[in-house]
Amino acid sequence: MRRRAAAAGRAKLAEVFVTAAALQPKLIVEADAEALARAAAERVMARIAANSGRIAICLTGGSSPKRLYQLLGSEAYQGKIPWQRVHWFIGDERFVPESDPLNNMAVARATFLDRNAPAGHVHPIPTTADSPDQSAEAYARELQAFYGSKDLDPRRPLFDVVLMGVGPDGHTASLFPGFPEIEETGRWVVGVPKANVAPFVPRVSLTLPVLASCHEMLFEIAGHDKQAILTRLLNGGTLPASRARSHGETVWLVDRAALPEEFRGRR
Numbered sequence: 001m002r003r004r005a006a007a008a009g010r011a012k013l014a015e016v017f018v019t020a021a022a023l024q025p026k027l028i029v030e031a032d033a034e035a036l037a038r039a040a041a042e043r044v045m046a047r048i049a050a051n052s053g054r055i056a057i058c059l060t061g062g063s064s065p066k067r068l069y070q071l072l073g074s075e076a077y078q079g080k081i082p083w084q085r086v087h088w089f090i091g092d093e094r095f096v097p098e099s100d101p102l103n104n105m106a107v108a109r110a111t112f113l114d115r116n117a118p119a120g121h122v123h124p125i126p127t128t129a130d131s132p133d134q135s136a137e138a139y140a141r142e143l144q145a146f147y148g149s150k151d152l153d154p155r156r157p158l159f160d161v162v163l164m165g166v167g168p169d170g171h172t173a174s175l176f177p178g179f180p181e182i183e184e185t186g187r188w189v190v191g192v193p194k195a196n197v198a199p200f201v202p203r204v205s206l207t208l209p210v211l212a213s214c215h216e217m218l219f220e221i222a223g224h225d226k227q228a229i230l231t232r233l234l235n236g237g238t239l240p241a242s243r244a245r246s247h248g249e250t251v252w253l254v255d256r257a258a259l260p261e262e263f264r265g266r267r
């Protein structure tokens, strides 16, 4: 009896360790931004290949994913993506019209989606609402309708892949350090009245628990400009980008220019 209880205790403990290990981001270093974008494309393709049903990919904004988007629309990948089975969402949006060059989904659409994805499979955050809060509510409803529930089940992730970037202040999506939205655990999507860094336009962002609901969260962090913030993150700084974790795998794809000096010799 006691032996069985001990074995059960060990199993529980092992589970805890496995869960903890799975939550740790995996750091992958690539030679440069081009190699990093190619590695990201391969990871996205692997997640697509792993799902024979309906696939959901959550894109991100900023400049970091642009090369990846070009690759996904290029001859090398475009023919391999089962467009009829893939749905494209966005993790955060600048509250500007779709015609504005700052609009994140508009960049993804122009770069690869409009030429390839069925129109009904592209799910932008609507920015025609009266306020970022209303836009957030509308997008939450859209995500919940797609998922088929208002409650996220960790055994059935919402997304196959969530792409992410890191800002100079450690923000990710539009979740800024010290802002109340980073602590949100109830709502799926929030309005962010002002940004902490440029562009200083209101934002709409998915919250941490919703971003976590994925098989893989994939950060792209490239260029010397990212070295300072990556140094803080790798040294254990508690910032939105380090709090954003997938229930599945979290990967930080980094290039050598972004890697802090102290980590270079080790790779």
Ligand code: 6PG
Binding pocket: 060, 061, 062, 063, 064, 065, 092, 093, 094, 104, 164, 165, 166, 167, 168, 171, 172, 173, 174
């Ligand atoms: C946005 C974002 C944001 C971005 C980071 C990194 O709308 O601005 O989605 O979180 O990913 O700020 O931006 P860069 O890729 O431009 O460095």
